[in-house]
Amino acid sequence: MDDSPREDLGLLVRGVLDYAILMLDTSGHIISWNAGAERIKGWRADEIIGQHFSVFYPPEDIAAGKPERELETALAEGRLEDEGWRLRKDGTRFWANVVITTLYDDAGRHRGFGKVTRDMTERRAAEQALRESEERFRLIVQDVVDYGIFMLDTSGHIISWNAGAERIKGWRADEIIGQHFSVFYPAVDIIARKPERELETALAEGRLEDEGWRIRKDGTRFWANVVITALYDDAGRHRGFGKVTRDMTERRTAERTLGERRRLVGHLVDAQEVERRRIAWDVHDDSIQSMVAVGMRLQLLADRLPEEHREGVRALDESVRAAVGRLRTLVSRLRPPDLDRHGLVVALTGHLEESLPAWGLDYTLRHDLTAEPTSEAAVTGYRICQEALTNVHKHARASRVEVSLSTVDKGTLFRVTDDGVGTAVTGTDPGRDHFGLIEMRERAEAAHGWWSLASSPGAGTTVEFWLPSAPDAQP
Template identity: 40%
Template sequence: MSEDRNRPSTVEDKRFRLLIDAVIDYAIYMIDPDGIITSWNAGARRFKGYEEAEILGQHFSRFYTDDDRRAGLPQRALDTAIREGRFEGEGWRVRKDGTHFWCHVVIDPIFDPSGTLLGFAKITRDLTDRKMAEEVLKQSEQQFRLLVQSVTDYAIYMLSPDGRVSNWNPGAQRIKGYLPEEVIGQHFSMFYTPEDRDAREPQRTLEIAVREGRFENKGWRMRKDGTQFLAHVIVDPIWGDTGTLLGFAKITRDITEVTQAQQALEQTREALFQAQKMQAIGQLSGGIAHDFNNLLTVILGNLEIVRKRVTDDPKITRLIDNATQGALRGVSLTQRMLAFARRQELKSVPVRIPALVEGISGLLRSSLGPSVKVETRFPEDLEPVMADINQLELAVLNLATNARDAMPHGGTIIFSARTEEVTGGASSLAAGRYVCLNIADTGEGMDETTLASAMDPFFTTKGVGKGTGLGLSMVHGFIEQLGGRFILKSNKDQGTTAELWLPVATRGSVAEPVAQTQTVEVPRLCVLVVDDDSLVLTSTSLLLEDLGHRVISAPSGARALELFGSEPDIDLVITDMAMPQMSGAQLANAIRLIRPSVPIILATGFAERLEGIAERLPRLSKPFTQLNLVEVIALAMK
């Protein structure tokens, strides 16, 4: 009977041993009460490296590290298993070849029916790969946390699914001003403006992020101190493995300074474009005015000669006078174009603005009419400015007339002035002292669009045939040519103010009226006239011959030099300034090398920057009259 009962038990033991030996992913072995290894399976052999014959009879503590053995961990593991019925833990263990592996260990005590400890069953699993993955993940998380915590230019933080702040990086603290303890747990809508909160912008942000997978936008946000900043915001939803919304990652960047810098750059580009456009139009206007001045020189010169030689027929005389008035109106137009192009001839002298305005007060009253009241508010110690008197009077009259047209039902024009010290820097004015002349009206004013175009050439709001559109651009060009600045300020229904910034005259300058040129009797001369325009050449020659002078004409600088060399009796040279191949200035230099004492007059249709000998020569501005010729010849022959 006893043999029959023992046979199944032996069979089961064999089967159990075969099962344990077949396991290769776990080290399963037995140790006696003293920790001596009494069995060894294939799994233990695979990842601990010992053959069964090498390890049986050895103490299991040899698998522990030296530090763990010195700390008594092997015995504590057995004591824990006896005391608590099981020991379970993780730690580093040592293979036969000395390498370490991370393992999960379970030790169970084995007792016989009487309660006597027979030994321990020990199961060890190699978790090195999992441990290394965890370490890599932990290191990555630490690096990411350090990265986020080191970012100060971006606010990076997490939101719960309902929008509450769950963490806070230094960038968020720097940009928004809140400490972590002040903001964690609060709803992120606290950063929005009241208007955006009322419009449900925070909720819409999260809804879009969930629906579209991301939210990105720009908008105004609030700091702790109540100030606002322009923010670029990105919100990304965070989903769990099961598709559950875990929260949101939010990145905010303060782009206030960047946006302002971009806007300033755009404004600078626009100003540069405007300046280039005005320069191109100015060059075009100056060129047209120059050619037009040549035509007017011919027309006025011939009309002047005809006027002297016609009979006393009043009809013919009236026709000539009418044609002359039309040509003079053309002169006025070319002067405006040259003023806009900053190429008119200016005679700058010290000018007292109060005296100038007082001097044209009668003309102002007759031009403005009884419905417009004029007030002047000038300080007694206002310094004189450097300006061309005639051109400044024209500019003031022009601006006053514009003010009158902006007040169809009457109003007030106020003239005032103040002295300002400009240090340069951001201002377009050079450093120095300036008088700012203000001409303010109580008229209709201009909207932003009209104001932006007001100084463009040929722009007018007066209707067809009622204005050339060169008035304000003429003032602008004239003031800029003086080294000043013209500023126009206006608001719709609030009037307009024109500011003329004029350089103060140097100390010691005395504002005096310009002396009138006295007519001097000039003997008959042999005059060499040079101009590449045949019509101007003929007209000038006729005017001189009518005065009794002998004229030699040349169509170019090269031909003029030939004639000058062959005609020793030439007393005077009148040459056009702007000529191809050889300019009037170059011709003057060449003539002075031959005969330094011969007088030379430069005729020009616009102001030009001259250097050397040409800078000191008398000028004849086109178009000119016979009287102008007489005066400039008298000046040159002194």
């Protein structure tokens, strides 16, 4: 009864593979050896029992008397723990965690030492890798200049500072560490308790993002994007906050300038359309009507005149008719009446029929519109197609053009493809000097759509653009 737990324990010790468990006599000679010891150190029990345990130590430790010192310490203090290099039978080294315990029998006599060794090589390598990666990470954070990255303690005082923070905000680390981070906020924000509220939110929600004005050391302002993250240690204790700040001043200015320019272009384009339509209607209702009336009178007059004058008046009538024809063409170029009356497809068909055969180009128009574009989108789309087709005529040396319209993403996708010589001008940025391309892109973007040109020399050109059917649809 009494023996069985002891036997079990013996079995357990002998069988354990993860730990080398051995006994030394009082002088340090090995008297027992388990399976783990064989696995970790390489010797079989019959090879090692009886040898002195200093065979596990590298020569420099032996020269320094370390094995003996460890036994002395274990004897004096009952126990000793050490980490260091040890040798295997084949001479290779492993990183060992060693615990030596002094053993006494029931009578209190010193009987030797128990020694438990673990192979920590992998763990050590992993820890070292982690340390190195943390160190590298720390160095990156330290040197990043595009972002201000720093830490606050739980009450909001600055405890670390990187190069980016110095560049963006102007303070050196030694000037700012220890101060409260509210120094970065304008007075109105401080009165409104914004810094404190931001920490409270970050703590409650884990993270907070904000954009707003912040103050540099010299008192100037910059437009900042700020992310505050609550930081916890492994035990789950709140340790402070990480703060990442970007200077968005330039981006903000650029976006505003771009927005203003877009609005201006949109306004000009609208004004131009209104003006064209007004001129078209004036010419149509006034000039053309009166000239048609003149033509009719000339005809009546010609009928009543004697033979010798009749031909002259008829010729006059002819030239009035020709002028009316030219004015009609002018009117339809200024503002194709079909666009208002019959919609985009009819107007585009009219334009294609009228122009392309005259330019010696074959064409197809494909459309599967499930929704009619708004009248603004129709005008914009018509104008961009007009310019794209004019470019095909002027530059492409193509034999055919395909125009296609389809309803995509709550808007209309237009494509004008030719089989011509192509161009090196490509992408979404047409460059500075090509105003035809720039105008197409600006028109599309002013209508909240997008525009692009794809081409390569020799391979034809595709102008593709999309216009939303409602101003708030997103591409």
